[in-house]
Amino acid sequence: xxxxxxxxxxxxxxxxxxxxxxxxxxxxxxxxxxxxxxxxxxxxxxxxxxxxxxxxxxxxxxxxxxxxxxxxxxxxxxxxxxxxxxxxxxxxxxxxxxxxxxxxxxxxxxxxxxxxxxxxxxxxxxxxxxxxxxxxxxxxxxxxxxxxxxxxxxxxxxxxxxxxxxxxxxxxxxxxxxxxxxxxxxxxxxxxxxxxxxxxxxxxxxxxxxxxxxxxxxxxxxxxxxxxxxxxxxxxxxxxxxxxxxxxxxxxxxxxxxxxxxxxxxxxxxxxxxxxxxxxxxxxxxxxxxxxxxxxxxxxxxxxxxxxxxxxxxxxxxxxxxxxxxxxxxxxxxxxxxxxxxxxxxxxxxxxxxxxxxxxxxxxxxxxxxxxxxxxxxxxxxxxxxxxxxxxxxxxxxxxxxxxxxxxxxxxxxxxxxxxxxxxxxxxxxxxxxxxxxxxxxxxxxxxxxxxxxxxxxxxxxxxxxxxxxxxxxxxxxxxxxxxxxxxxxxxxxxxxxxxxxxxxxxxxxxxxxxxxxxxxxxxxxxxxxxxxxxxxxxxxxxxxxxxxxxxxxxxxxxxxxxxxxxxxxxxxxxxxxxxxxxxxxxxxxxxxxxxxxxxxxxxxxxxxxxxxxxxxx
RNA sequence: GCCGAAGUAGCUCAGCUGGUAGAGCAAUUGAUUCGUAAUCAGUAGGUCGGGGGUUCGAAUCCCCCCUUCGGCUCCA
Numbered sequence: 001x002x003x004x005x006x007x008x009x010x011x012x013x014x015x016x017x018x019x020x021x022x023x024x025x026x027x028x029x030x031x032x033x034x035x036x037x038x039x040x041x042x043x044x045x046x047x048x049x050x051x052x053x054x055x056x057x058x059x060x061x062x063x064x065x066x067x068x069x070x071x072x073x074x075x076x077x078x079x080x081x082x083x084x085x086x087x088x089x090x091x092x093x094x095x096x097x098x099x100x101x102x103x104x105x106x107x108x109x110x111x112x113x114x115x116x117x118x119x120x121x122x123x124x125x126x127x128x129x130x131x132x133x134x135x136x137x138x139x140x141x142x143x144x145x146x147x148x149x150x151x152x153x154x155x156x157x158x159x160x161x162x163x164x165x166x167x168x169x170x171x172x173x174x175x176x177x178x179x180x181x182x183x184x185x186x187x188x189x190x191x192x193x194x195x196x197x198x199x200x201x202x203x204x205x206x207x208x209x210x211x212x213x214x215x216x217x218x219x220x221x222x223x224x225x226x227x228x229x230x231x232x233x234x235x236x237x238x239x240x241x242x243x244x245x246x247x248x249x250x251x252x253x254x255x256x257x258x259x260x261x262x263x264x265x266x267x268x269x270x271x272x273x274x275x276x277x278x279x280x281x282x283x284x285x286x287x288x289x290x291x292x293x294x295x296x297x298x299x300x301x302x303x304x305x306x307x308x309x310x311x312x313x314x315x316x317x318x319x320x321x322x323x324x325x326x327x328x329x330x331x332x333x334x335x336x337x338x339x340x341x342x343x344x345x346x347x348x349x350x351x352x353x354x355x356x357x358x359x360x361x362x363x364x365x366x367x368x369x370x371x372x373x374x375x376x377x378x379x380x381x382x383x384x385x386x387x388x389x390x391x392x393x394x395x396x397x398x399x400x401x402x403x404x405x406x407x408x409x410x411x412x413x414x415x416x417x418x419x420x421x422x423x424x425x426x427x428x429x430x431x432x433x434x435x436x437x438x439x440x441x442x443x444x445x446x447x448x449x450x451x452x453x454x455x456x457x458x459x460x461x462x463x464x465x466x467x468x469x470x471x472x473x474x475x476x477x478x479x480x481x482x483x484x485x486x487x488x489x490x491x492x493x494x495x496x497x498x499x500x501x502x503x504x505x506x507x508x509x510x511x512x513x514x515x516x517x518x519x520x521x522x523x524x525x526x527x528x529x530x531x532x533x534x535x536x537x538x539x540x541x542x543x544x545x546x547x548x549x550x551x552x553x554x555x556x557x558x559x560x561x562x563x564x565x566x567x568x569x570x571x572x573x574x575x576x577x578x579x580x581x582x583x584x585x586x587x588x589x590x591x592x593x594x595x596x597x598x599x600x601x602x603x604x605x606x607x608x609x610x611x612x613x614x615x616x617x618x
Numbered sequence: 619g620c621c622g623a624a625g626u627a628g629c630u631c632a633g634c635u636g637g638u639a640g641a642g643c644a645a646u647u648g649a650u651u652c653g654u655a656a657u658c659a660g661u662a663g664g665u666c667g668g669g670g671g672u673u674c675g676a677a678u679c680c681c682c683c684c685u686u687c688g689g690c691u692c693c694a
Contacts, residue, residue, distance in 0.1 A: 082622055085688090172689030173621030180691060184621045187689070219629075228667085228685045287693090333694090338619050339685085341692060353694065443694095458694070492694040524651040551651070559655035573653055583653085591654050 006030035007157055008041060015041065017107050017155040033162070033194035043068030045105065045157040046095075046166050046192035047075045052148035053094035054079075054188075063150070064126045064176060064185055071202065072191030076174055078126060083186045088168040091188065095166065102161030103146045107154055115140050115151060126176065127151050165199040166192035169206075209450055214502035215344040221507055221564060223515070224345065224498070233342040233349030235495050240515035243544060244501075245494060247513055249330060251382070252354055252491070259375055261326040261356060266308035268332065272298040277468055278307040279404050283437035287335045305331035306462075306487055309357040310469045318473040323483060324360035324368055330494070331355045345499030346454075352494045358486040359471070365484045369420040369459065373442065376457045376490045380446055383491075383501065384510060384613055387447035390426050392417055394440045396433030404438050404464040413461035414440045438464040448504040456492040456500070507565045508587070511615060512608045518545045518584075519566045521557035523573035530577040534570065534597060541601045545570075562587065567615045568604070586615050 008031035009016045015037060022028055031038055047066035054061050054077055066075030077083075110118070112135055119127040131140065131151060143152045145160055157163070168190040176182040193199040210216075218224045223241035226234065237245055253263060272291065275281045280288065284303060291298035302308070309327050318325075332352045341347055358368050377388065394414050395403045403410070417440055421428050428442070435441060444457035462485045465471075472480040491497040501509070511517055518538060522531040531547055538545035548557045554571060561569045569585040576582055576594065583594045603617045 084622070170688060171622075174690045175620075178691070180620065184690085186621080189689085226686095232685065335693085338692070340619065340621095340690085342686090347693070351694065355694095455694070489694065494694095496694055521654085523653060526651075551649095553650095553652050553657060554654065555652085556656055557654090562655055569654080571654060575653085585654060 043073040047073040076185040105156045212503045214499040217507045261328045264329045269299045328356035345495045385446040389445040390428040391443045393431045393434030395435040460487040518568040519561040
């Protein structure tokens with residue numbers, strides 16, 4: 001027996017408001033507050049409540065659109081003055097006040113003319129505009145609560161009184177209909193849940209996300225910095241971050257050699273000819289930096305590595321017997337990103353792609369895409385990521401001029417990508433208009449410990465470059481043929497991936513990645529010589545160890561090492577020195593007792609080899 | 619780039635309506651030599667993001683620029 005009262009109906013599989021007329025023979029189901037479908041309706045109704053509060057508090061405000069989104073809702077307003085965070089409190093209170101009145105939320109059906117008159121009379125030009133654009137027929141549904149009427153498909157909760165557990169979170173600007181040239185609106189974000197627990201849990205996640213922020217942890221753990229005087233969006237890898245990058249790169253190279261790739265190193269700048277030929281100056285110029293003149297020729301800093309890899313290909317004649325060629329490079333590229341889009345390590349102006357280009361025959365393409373897909377998922381799993389979201393980005397058929405190549409090419413390329421996803425039975429979302437200028441792509445997003453998704457892998461199909469550069473191989477028939485090419489980056493960029501790793505692990509990196517794996521804390525200065533011996537032996541064994549030789553108490557050394565999130569702390573005193581062993585402590589777990597140093601090293605090496613996700617030493 | 623907010627010591631932050639800067643941590647010096655999350659004391663450290671203006675006087679008021687943050691847009 002469900003004690004909750006139904007808040008919605010599901011009629012023939014469609015969500016409807018309570019009170020919707022039911023025809024005989026309809027399949028009707030009641031929907032309760034805690035069903036997953038209800039949450040979206042809560043969000044949408046909360047958005048309406050927000051708009052209602054706004055026009056009461058700020059008469060003259062126009063309300064634009066207010067949908068439910070992934071973690072809550074927002075509503076866009078055209079206000080007389082910009083909103084500030086401090087306004088949220090008052091708006092929230094007004095919402096609570098309106099909710100308390102428990103106004104019924106009623107669906108009404110109006111004619112389009114009636115709606116147009118209503119919105120224009122009430123000074124709601126934005127709504128009137130939406131009405132003309134979105135509503136095709138002559139009938140339109142609106143929802144009314146108290147004196148507030150909104151153009152809306154619905155459904156909604158039966159009454160505002162159900163909206164008890166919400167919180168307004170932030171205010172920011174957004175363009176009307178996403179158009180930079182249009183009005184700038186004030187967007188208010190909030191979240192809502194049917195119960196207090198859901199809201200509290202969501203707020204806890206937000207707090208945790210703030211604590212995991214890689215920008216904060218990057219400073220605390222001294223991993224990297226960005227320095228405004230030296231240029232925004234440019235990353236400085238500090239020794240500890242650089243150690244981690246070295247581990248990542250070394251592993252990445254090893255996997256690539258094992259996986260049938262060869263590595264390349266190519267220049268950072270190239271002549272105008274190169275970028276003209278590749279099409280970058282036609283399609284990608286906005287993201288490229290101004291040219292530099294060298295001996296009266298224009299050179300551009302590279303925003304992508306592909307033209308260089310193609311030049312290597314073209315340096316000699318290729319046979320079909322050479323293909324496929326898989327060439328990888330940790331290639332550092334520079335792209336102009338608009339200042340407002342920069343964000344820590346996740347969006348920068350100079351970054352290193354773990355790039356590769358696979359050049360193959362048309363007959364090999366399906367196999368190569370499949371192989372790349374498998375390789376990528378396997379590599380990401382090694383870093384501790386288990387869940388993925390896959391997107392297939394294709395061109396927008398409505399837009400021309402943004403894409404290079406013929407229709408036939410685009411259709412064939414998409415079919416190839418779909419085939420690989422289908423063979424592996426991977427669910428994906430088709431994203432129209434998201435393709436790169438030279439071809440469609442598969443993007444893989446990884447899910448982190450907080451359930452957030454981050455774009456890393458991109459596998460991009462490309463016929464265009466090979467045509468533009470007149471790439472050829474000699475086929476079995478003795479004639480020249482044009483090869484196909486796949487661009488791919490698996491981790492994406494080392495900078496972004498590093499940022500994601502920091503947030504995913506909250507700085508508690510698995511042993512194989514940890515910048516400092518063990519910290520030695522001698523009890524007093526008399527133990528220093530022994531501590532130095534232990535340090536040398538750990539380093540000789542290939543472990544990343546450090547010695548805290550300050551004249552501080554052991555408590556202090558442990559505290560500092562704990563704050564630095566060092567997995568193992570080795571405490572050395574007269575007893576260890578005498579017995580020739582060590583005592584160690586596992587991060588956040590405390591003393592584990594004494595152990596022979598060789599034994600400790602052996603066990604750690606096993607954990608490193610396994611890429612273990614915990615610090616337990618068995 | 620756009621809208622809003624912000625920028626004070628290495629870090630986190632205080633400094634009311636204008637009267638030329640202050641704390642904690644970090645650093646450093648000295649003392650201390652300690653058994654599993656902060657030993658004590660002293661010292662030093664800032665053209666208050668940059669430039670211009672108003673004023674007898676600007677961290678504080680005004681203008682421009684830079685950067686950061688929240689979004690929009692864009693993206694690895």
